[in-house]
Amino acid sequence: MKTRIPVFWTVVILVLSFQNVYSKDLVLFDRSTDQPLYYHEFYYDKDSIVSSSGKIRVWTTGFLTDKGRAFANKANSDIDPYKQSFYDEINCKERKYRTLKAVSYDKNGNSMVMFDDPDGKFNSISPNTMIDRLFKTICKQKKKGK
Secondary structure (H helix, E strand, C coil): CCCHHHHHHHHHHHHHHHHHHHHCCEEEEEEECCCHHHCEEEEEEHHHCEEECCEEEEEEEEEECHHHHHHHCCCCCCEEEEEEEEEEEEECCCCEEEEEEEEEEECCCCEEEEEECCCCCCEECCCCCHHHHHHHHHHHHHHHCC
16 A cells, blocks of 8 residues: 555556646637637647747647537547647738648547648738737747747
8 A cells, every 4th residue: 555655646647647747838828718619728838939020820729628628529520629739830020821721630649731832822811809819928928029
């Protein structure tokens, strides 16, 4: 019995340490709570930011909240609605963006590329949207030189 307790606490400490390492690179920039299917928290990966020719490329990830996941799990699907990642390019000067890649995950955590278009066209950024909040966050940091 004495050997199980230290092993248990060692595992707990390792799990908590891994979560802190994983989450320190992700920065929350948006919470959507207006419709059940869109109960997401959106993060960008600050280590993935690449700036070139006035454009910024960044990976973002949307996680369904518990409420959104409960709603989405009612559908029968092999796709896990919990997590989706996007590789976006933002043109701060022209207020435009394009999604270069979108990845969803199956219920086993395996990635499935759902969209891959490295030469896609730029779209205008609509106000008060998730991409608008990302634009404001990322482009503001670029102006500050971070």
